[in-house]
Amino acid sequence: MRKILFGLIFVFISTTINAQRYAFVDTEYILNNIPAYKAALDKLNKLSIDWQKEIEAEYSIVEQMNKNFQAEKVLLTKEMIKQREAEIAAEERTVKDLQKRFFGPQGELFKKRLELIKPIQDEVYNVIKDIAESGNYAIILDTAAGATILYTDPKYDKSDEVLEKLGYKN
Numbered sequence: 212m213r214k215i216l217f218g219l220i221f222v223f224i225s226t227t228i229n230a231q232r233y234a235f236v237d238t239e240y241i242l243n244n245i246p247a248y249k250a251a252l253d254k255l256n257k258l259s260i261d262w263q264k265e266i267e268a269e270y271s272i273v274e275q276m277n278k279n280f281q282a283e284k285v286l287l288t289k290e291m292i293k294q295r296e297a298e299i300a301a302e303e304r305t306v307k308d309l310q311k312r313f314f315g316p317q318g319e320l321f322k323k324r325l326e327l328i329k330p331i332q333d334e335v336y337n338v339i340k341d342i343a344e345s346g347n348y349a350i351i352l353d354t355a356a357g358a359t360i361l362y363t364d365p366k367y368d369k370s371d372e373v374l375e376k377l378g379y380k381n
Contacts, residue, residue, distance in 0.1 A: 231349035234342075234367045239355035241335055241373050251327035259320055262313040269306040276302060338376045342369055 242248045280295045287295065313319050343351050351369065374380070
């Protein structure tokens with residue numbers, strides 16, 4: 212117990228004696244000032260729109276099959292009704308599988324996002340890490356996406372420094 216208490220007191224004293232340095236960045240601002248990131252987002256959005264159109268076209272085929280079935284249902288035998296219902300259900304599964312293939316957790320959109328955006332994010336992170344190490348910062352906070360920081364002094368904002376080290380002068 213004494214060792215734990217002594218350790219806590221030592222940590223407290225060492226952190227108050229050694230004035231810690233803090234800074235913050237806005238990763239959203241940084242990424243939006245990188246042309247390659249914008250191009251990657253545009254490409255992802257175009258792919259997403261194209262895939263969504265393809266899925267909607269397939270769903271319209273299912274809807275048309277359903278309309279035709281409902282219109283002809285009174286003329287069909289029980290066996291033919293079961294067959295048509297099975298065909299419609301199979302087509303619906305096919306469309307849902309396509310949707311999952313494009314937009315699922317491990318779908319094409321996810322893979323493309325990893326391929327196009329993750330390298331840029333990794334590069335930004337590495338520059339932030341370098342700035343933290345070379346500037347002897349204890350913590351670098353990210354103010355993007357609703358971080359709960361009530362006040363930030365602009366002189367500690369390192370976002371432009373990150374962009375500059377990435378080669379994007381602002």
